[in-house]
Amino acid sequence: MTKLYTDDAELYDIAFDWDVEEEVDWLSEQLGRPKSVLEPGCGSGRMLDSFARRGIEAVGIDLSAQMLALAHARLRNRAEVSLADMTDFDLGRTFEGAISPINTLLHLSPEQLARHLDCMVRHLEPGACYLVQVGLIEAASCDPYAGSDWEASRGDTKVHAHWEDEEVDFERGVSRQRSRIEVLAGPRAGEVLEEMHDMTLWTPQTWAGAIEASPFREIATYDGGKKGGRPRVDATATGGLLWHQLQPV
Ligand SMILES: C[S@@+](CC[C@H](N)C(=O)[O-])C[C@H]1O[C@@H](n2cnc3c(N)ncnc32)[C@H](O)[C@@H]1O
DSSP states (O other): OOGGGTTTHHHHHHHTOOOOHHHHHHHHHHTTSOSEEEEETOTTOHHHHHHHHTTOEEEEEESOHHHHHHHHHHHTTSSEEEEOBTTBOOOSSOEEEEEEOTTGGGGSOHHHHHHHHHHHHTTEEEEEEEEEEOOBOOGGGOOTTOEEEEEEEETTEEEEEEEEEEEEETTTTEEEEEEEEEEEESTTTTOEEEEEEEEEOOOHHHHHHHHHTSSEEEEEEEETTSSSSOOEEOTTOOBTTEEEEEEEO
16 A cells, blocks of 8 residues: 555645535435445545534544544544455445545456445445446546646645646556655655555446446446536546446346
8 A cells, every 4th residue: 555545644634635515515415315324445534524523424444554543533433433445344234325535446456346346235225325436537538647736734734735647558447646745834844755556447438347247336427527516427428536326236
């Protein structure tokens, strides 16, 4: 696992700690106002925190002990988190909804995604949905230099974050992404954390095939990258911030 999720999880937590309130309102609505939500790969718990503050029982799992330590500090028992691999876990209970934001599932190979979805279906109540944010790209419309820059701060610490596609290989189904977090101010000022992440590249076709082979079906797709709401789009749409609403078959 990369340093961004382990030794430098604190920098991740600062860089990705933007306001998620409106997004969690939307997720909660799409999930049918659930009483309980599971987030696999919950990281430092920013989404769980927001669900918990709405009175929703929020439970997360993550493979990084450092992320979970940050989640414990943030949540202070408002939500439950534990160490587990999202491709092989059994919490012995079910939930009324589940979420996976910001392309977390791209960390899984197609085989791992299949195992993950098999685990997830056992953790959902009948009719409950799993909303996953997974970007889809196609060779014809692919911008090989797609990237984003933003700044974030907490206390004295200020960081500049940069994330970009370094290499997109449609044949191997892999997208190599570069992340760079530079600490601009605070006790770690001057430090730079730069890493490569090999992520699975999904096209609308390969994604549809993976869902077809899983115990889920996709009942709706929304574009989280569009301004002014998350309009419903066709399942063949491409984009970096698509939300897929999955329901057990
Ligand atoms: C992009 S971060 C997202 C964190 C959180 N969902 C959020 O929105 O802030 C991806 C998270 O997935 C976790 N992760 C990656 N592979 C995992 C696996 N196989 N099982 C559980 N967690 C995993 C990482 O440790 C990391 O915390």
